[in-house]
Structure formats: structure tokens, C-alpha cells
Amino acid sequence: EELYKRYVSFQSATGILKGIVASNGNHHFVSGEVIVITDSTTQIDEGKILVCPMTSPSYVPLMRKAKALITDHGGAMSHAAIVAREFELPAIVGTKCATNTLKNGDQIMMNMLTGEIVR
Numbered sequence: 001e002e003l004y005k006r007y008v009s010f011q012s013a014t015g016i017l018k019g020i021v022a023s024n025g026n027h028h029f030v031s032g033e034v035i036v037i038t039d040s041t042t043q044i045d046e047g048k049i050l051v052c053p054m055t056s057p058s059y060v061p062l063m064r065k066a067k068a069l070i071t072d073h074g075g076a077m078s079h080a081a082i083v084a085r086e087f088e089l090p091a092i093v094g095t096k097c098a099t100n101t102l103k104n105g106d107q108i109m110m111n112m113l114t115g116e117i118v119r
Contacts, residue, residue: 017095017102017117019070022081024112025090030068031109034102037062049108051098055080063089068110070098070117092117 035048040058044050050066052059054073063069063083067090071080074093084091092115102108102119109118 017070017098019092019095019098019115019117020075020081021112021115022074022076022078022091022093023084023089025068025084025088027090027112029109029111030090031107032067034070034104034106034108036099036102036104038099049110051102053099054078055083063087069093070095070102070110072096072099 032047032049034051035044036051037044038053040062044062044065046065047067049068049070050062051070054071055063056079060083064087069080069084069089069091071093072095074080078093080091080093090110090112092110095117106119
């Protein structure tokens, strides 16, 4: 647990973001504006990159509006990954600290080949 906390703190401090490409949505790169949310009742504008800790069925309406998805938790068989593949939504999951590192309005580029996220 201590090692995990240090790893997440290191990622947050250095801005290194990398996760698992759960769905490439038929894109090699995706760029756009970030919106960070922590619950599914938040309203988002269409075409933003949705960043959240994880998803559940209540996030599906938000995922339909999103241009892409980034989560802190999850893997290839997580809810976020399965729904993203179904919607052909570009998604990187399991970043561990995206909600701490990225801020609303950040312009980012998602590399859908390597799972890296660059500001």
C-alpha cells in the first residue's frame, strides 16, 4: 500500500500519465479539452474528454456525450473499457492519478497506441 501511494504521488508530481488503452475508437491520437468529474450527476458539454475516477452504469449518459474517456481505475475488462468499446469511444483506463493531475480546461493529447497522455 505504501509503495502504491508513493507511485501515485510520483506520477502526480511529474505529470507522467500512462494507462491501458481500453478502446482506441479507431483513432491513433485524440486531442481536446478535459473535464474532470467525480460523480455522474455532473453535466458536461458534448465533445470534451471525460476524466473520472471510474465509471458505473450511471456514467453512460456522460460517456455518450464525451469525445474520449480517461479513468484512474480499471483495466481491460472494467465497466469503462467495455462500454467504451461498445460506443467506439477512445478510452485510456487505469492511469492511477488522472483526476489529480489533469484540471478542467487542460488541452491534452491521448496516444491511443501507447496509452500516454500529454498536456
